[in-house]
Amino acid sequence: xxxxxxLTGRKALVTGGATGIGEGIALGLAAAGADVALTxxxxxxxxxxxxxxxxGRKAAAVQADFNGMDxxxxxxxxxFAKDALDGLDILVNNAGIIHRGDSAEMAxxxxxxxxxxxxxxxxxLSQAAGKxxxxxxxxxxxxxxxxxxTQGGLRVPAYASSKHAVIGxxxxxxxxxxxxxxxxxxxxxxxxxxxxxxxxxxxxxxxxALLDRVPAGRFADPSEIAGAAVFLAxxxxxxxxxxxxxxxxxxxxx
Numbered sequence: 001x002x003x004x005x006x007l008t009g010r011k012a013l014v015t016g017g018a019t020g021i022g023e024g025i026a027l028g029l030a031a032a033g034a035d036v037a038l039t040x041x042x043x044x045x046x047x048x049x050x051x052x053x054x055x056g057r058k059a060a061a062v063q064a065d066f067n068g069m070d071x072x073x074x075x076x077x078x079x080f081a082k083d084a085l086d087g088l089d090i091l092v093n094n095a096g097i098i099h100r101g102d103s104a105e106m107a108x109x110x111x112x113x114x115x116x117x118x119x120x121x122x123x124x125l126s127q128a129a130g131k132x133x134x135x136x137x138x139x140x141x142x143x144x145x146x147x148x149x150t151q152g153g154l155r156v157p158a159y160a161s162s163k164h165a166v167i168g169x170x171x172x173x174x175x176x177x178x179x180x181x182x183x184x185x186x187x188x189x190x191x192x193x194x195x196x197x198x199x200x201x202x203x204x205x206x207x208x209a210l211l212d213r214v215p216a217g218r219f220a221d222p223s224e225i226a227g228a229a230v231f232l233a234x235x236x237x238x239x240x241x242x243x244x245x246x247x248x249x250x251x252x253x254x
Contacts, residue, residue: 016095028226190248216249
């Protein structure tokens with residue numbers, strides 16, 4: 001009986017794949033058999049690429065800034081992955097940023113920057129990859145949201161809004177593309193040990209308050225988000241359309 005989680009021969013693009021959750025997902029997909037292309041902005045991808053190739057997979061990286069991305073830039077990123085890997089079967093929209101500050105004082109440019117990276121680029125890349133996947137009659141698009149895709153959080157109005165929005169986008173795209181062979185689903189990670197949570201983890205009071213609410217009692221390691229991505233990228237999730245998989249240590253259950 002074939003392993004439904006086997007990704008051998010599949011071609012994946014992971015945005016923000018050189019660090020944090022993106023790197024965890026990229027390595028998880030490679031371990032399951034996929035060739036992986038990734039985007040990076042400032043964090044150099046050499047170590048991640050070396051880990052992928054050490055598994056016997058193809059690996060490639062392209063530098064991209066998603067703030068202010070337009071359709072041509074999105075097409076270029078998707079085209080790079082297709083050329084580097086000789087195809088594209090999986091898109092993981094992971095790249096994201098956060099801005100913390102009092103809502104009454106947030107500058108419009110900070111709001112717009114977060115929405116540009118966390119929402120606009122997801123839409124543009126999904127559209128670019130979706131056209132290719134629709135044409136080939138198959139594909140998997142995975143959008144990384146957050147537990148704040150269903151909550152408001154504290155002092156992160158743009159981030160929370162963007163993560164609510166990409167869950168809506170997941171459901172909207174699934175309604176159109178499921179009949180065409182393309183699965184669109186989302187992952188909602190909880191508090192994970194990444195650069196985005198560094199300030200929280202460095203604040204003893206805030207860190208304690210967060211961990212007191214997490215039944216698992218700790219922050220997630222980025223590698224622990226990979227299992228959900230492998231599932232959603234694989235044949236095991238063939239009937240999952242518009243799903244949101246929460247990986248949060250029990251945060252939303254508390």
